[in-house]
Amino acid sequence: MNAQFETPTAVRTDLAAIFVSLELSRSTWLITSLSPGSGEKMSKHAVSAGDAAGLLDRFVQLQEKARSRAGKQFPIVTIQEAGLDGFWIDRVLKANGIESYVVDPASIATSRRKKRAKTDRLDGEALVRALLAFKRGEPRVCAMVKVPSPEDEDRRRICRERKVLIAERIRHVNRIKGLLFAQGVSGYEPLRKDRRKRLEELQTGDGRLLPAYLSAQINRELARLELLLEQIAAVESERDELLAVQKVAAAKSAPAAMLLDLKGIGPEFAAILWAEGLFRHFDNRRQVAAYAGLAPTPWQSGTIDHEQGVSKAGNPRLRTTMVQLSWLWLRHQPQSALSLWFKARVQSNGGRAKKSAIVALARKLLVALWKHVTAGIVIEGAVMKTA
Structure with a gap:
């Protein structure tokens, strides 16, 4: 009896999906797909930029080809990088029943070679591999963007x-x-x-x-x-x-209203904090700091252990606003616990390192404001505006 071995494939039919990446540009959209039963081969097609109907027609053709090979219908799972096209494509796909993801392009692993090849074809294949790993449940393979609602x-x-x-x-x-x-x-x-x-x-x-x-x-x-x-x-x-x-x-539970009640926060700061960050849901304080790009970036290898400063990988408008608000917080809330912490830290360094300390204060203040508007936790020592 001769044993028969099947060639391993990148996508198995039991995964029951067609994985598609969209490489978007101003002139064309490159569609890279990997279907069940197609082995390791990724197919590539292009449609004109902005042609959502042509994109959906191409998806129908991919489903037909997969159905003819496997004898069953497969859903489509797509991935695209966050960029100049915004989120309208994601909304069109979801409105048509397609599972869609928008990924932070900086979170995709790339080669560290000094000269690495970069083409739309290679980028499309890398996005498909990242999507496969994400759907398999591999931790920290990439960072998916939470698409805001049109109103937000x-x-x-x-x-x-x-x-x-x-x-x-x-x-x-x-x-x-x-x-x-x-x-x-x-x-x-x-x-x-x-x-x-x-x-x-x-x-x-x-x-x-x-x-x-x-x-x-x-x-x-x-x-x-x-x-x-x-x-x-x-x-x-x-x-x-x-x-x-x-x-x-x-009423009084509104985030913007709660921010405006704090001395030192005016309409502009309250609107930016609400519209740029605090309208979102965060699971913990680390997510809050990371979204604003205020999270620390360690460098640890063997005996080397030092900080590289904040990541600056989050929302730049929110980060800039928090640094500005931190300076004003020291002026308008001098007896708050955060202001006293800042003064003690600067004094311990002989009056130096004010810039790094103000960034740390911005991170602590953002977390405190998040707790204030979501859980109603009063900031220790903070003064409220008089009626």
């Missing part, structure tokens, strides 16, 4: 737009001051309400009125600046309205 994603637009507008305002103000400084004029403040009247009264350093073309250019800069000021006021009004609605809808 849209709510973040307010604070992000305001940040962009503020940066534009700063550029216009600096440009106006620079143009005037080149003529020997200093002390002019473009943000004052009487900016146009004061512009007409300005004289150059050698006693002349401002040149005609320079005056016209600055007036056009002021026009753009005034438009920005109107847009910033409109965005801030929308932000305050959103906070007011959320506060009324959820």
Whole structure:
């Protein structure tokens, strides 16, 4: 009797799924798939970027081919990297009954060679292998992104737009001051309400009125600046309205309302903390710190053991806001336990290492705020705003 051996395959039919990776670009979407019964071979197809209907048609063709080989219907499991395309593709796939995952591209293991090959084909195959390992239950093989709801994603637009507008305002103000400084004029403040009247009264350093073309250019800069000021006021009004609605809808238990009750936290900080991070569910404080990129990064190998600083792998807007809020926390909450801890740590270092200590304070403060809005745990020594 001759023994027959089957060639081992990467995907068995008992896994009952077709694993697909999507490598997205501005021009084409590369579809890399591995189906039951196809052995080790991964098939690759391409559709035009943005062609969701063509993508779904290709999935139907993959299912038909797998059914013809195995005699049964297989569901499709997809994976894609988080990037410029956002989350709309993931929502389209899930709306059509497809199991979809969005992965943090930085969490995919890559070769450490100085010169490594990188193509869309290789990246697509790596994503399929990562998806297979994730579905097998291998721990820490990659980090899947929790896709926000359309409402949560849209709510973040307010604070992000305001940040962009503020940066534009700063550029216009600096440009106006620079143009005037080149003529020997200093002390002019473009943000004052009487900016146009004061512009007409300005004289150059050698006693002349401002040149005609320079005056016209600055007036056009002021026009753009005034438009920005109107847009910033409109965005801030929308932000305050959103906070007011959320506060009324959820009463005092609303995260934004609880944040606003703390002295030192205003509408902008409360909106950013709520919209960028605290609306999410976290299982523990480590997840909170990691999401903001404030988690420490150790380096341990043999006798080597030192810290590399924070990971900076999380939400950069939330991390920046927490560092800024930490400095304000020291000013407005000087007798809180966190402020006293910071002062004791800095004093123990002889007044040095304030920057590293403020990052540590930002991490502790974020965890404390998370506990405050989720479990109602009062921050030790914190002062609430007076009614």
